[in-house]
Amino acid sequence: MLNVVKDQEPKRRYQSRLREDGTRRTRQAIVAAAGELFVANGYVATSLADIAVAAGVARPTVFAAFGSKPALLREVLDQALAGDDAPVPVADRPWFKPVWDATTQAAVLDAYAQVCVLIGGRAAALFETVRRAADAAPEVTELWDTLQANRRAGARMVVERLRSTGPLRPGLDGERAVDVMWLLNDPAHYSAMVQRCDWPADSFRDWLAGVMRDALLPR
CATH class of the missing domain: 1.10.357.10 (Tetracycline Repressor, domain 2)
Structure with missing residues (x-):
C-alpha cells in the first residue's frame, strides 16, 4: 500500500500543476479580452458576456475568476x-x-x-x-x-x-x-x-x- 501511495503522489502534483496552469491561462485570456473590449467599446458598453465570448470561455467562468x-x-x-x-x-x-x-x-x-x-x-x-x-x-x-x-x-x-x-x-x-x-x-x-x-x-x-x-x- 505504501508503494501505491508513493507512486500516486507525483501524479497528483503533476495534475495539480496542470490545473493551475490552465486556470492561469484562462485568467490571462479573460484579462486580455477585457482590456481590448474596455478600450475599444468603453467600460459601460462592455458586458461580462462580451468578454466571455472574446476570451472563448463561458460567462460563469469570467464571474468565477473575478467576481x-x-x-x-x-x-x-x-x-x-x-x-x-x-x-x-x-x-x-x-x-x-x-x-x-x-x-x-x-x-x-x-x-x-x-x-x-x-x-x-x-x-x-x-x-x-x-x-x-x-x-x-x-x-x-x-x-x-x-x-x-x-x-x-x-x-x-x-x-x-x-x-x-x-x-x-x-x-x-x-x-x-x-x-x-x-x-x-x-x-x-x-x-x-x-x-x-x-x-x-x-x-x-x-x-x-x-x-x-x-x-x-x-x-
Missing part, C-alpha cells in the same frame, strides 16, 4: 501597470530599478521619464477608459480616485529620491514638487503626444525628462 466587472477592470489595470500578473510592486520591478540606481538628479529624472513611457505605452488608453467610465459608472469612481492617489504616491517616492541626491529648485518645497511630478507623470501626456500626435516614444521620453528637469531642479 464582478469592476474587479476585472482593476485586474486589467494592475497588469497593464505592472506588465504581468506577478504580485510585485511597481517600485520593485526591474524596469524601475534605474530610478534607484541613478546617482545624479538628472539621471533620476531620465530614468523616471522612461518609466512613464513604459507605463504610458501599456496603460494610457486604459486610464482614459477609466476616466470616462467614472462619469457614468459610480462603481468605477473609487478606482479612478485610487489611480490618482497611486500616481501621487509614485510622484512623492521619486521626489524623495530626487531630494536624496541634491536640492530642489529654489523656492520649490517638497509638496509643491510632488504636485508638479504628479501632473507630469499622468499617462494622458503619453496618450496625447505619442498616440495622438505620433511622436516617437524616445522623443516623448526626452521631452518629458527635460520638462521635469526645468520644473524641479536648480538652474
Whole structure:
C-alpha cells in the first residue's frame, strides 16, 4: 500500500500543476479580452458576456475568476501597470530599478521619464477608459480616485529620491514638487503626444525628462 501511495503522489502534483496552469491561462485570456473590449467599446458598453465570448470561455467562468466587472477592470489595470500578473510592486520591478540606481538628479529624472513611457505605452488608453467610465459608472469612481492617489504616491517616492541626491529648485518645497511630478507623470501626456500626435516614444521620453528637469531642479 505504501508503494501505491508513493507512486500516486507525483501524479497528483503533476495534475495539480496542470490545473493551475490552465486556470492561469484562462485568467490571462479573460484579462486580455477585457482590456481590448474596455478600450475599444468603453467600460459601460462592455458586458461580462462580451468578454466571455472574446476570451472563448463561458460567462460563469469570467464571474468565477473575478467576481464582478469592476474587479476585472482593476485586474486589467494592475497588469497593464505592472506588465504581468506577478504580485510585485511597481517600485520593485526591474524596469524601475534605474530610478534607484541613478546617482545624479538628472539621471533620476531620465530614468523616471522612461518609466512613464513604459507605463504610458501599456496603460494610457486604459486610464482614459477609466476616466470616462467614472462619469457614468459610480462603481468605477473609487478606482479612478485610487489611480490618482497611486500616481501621487509614485510622484512623492521619486521626489524623495530626487531630494536624496541634491536640492530642489529654489523656492520649490517638497509638496509643491510632488504636485508638479504628479501632473507630469499622468499617462494622458503619453496618450496625447505619442498616440495622438505620433511622436516617437524616445522623443516623448526626452521631452518629458527635460520638462521635469526645468520644473524641479536648480538652474
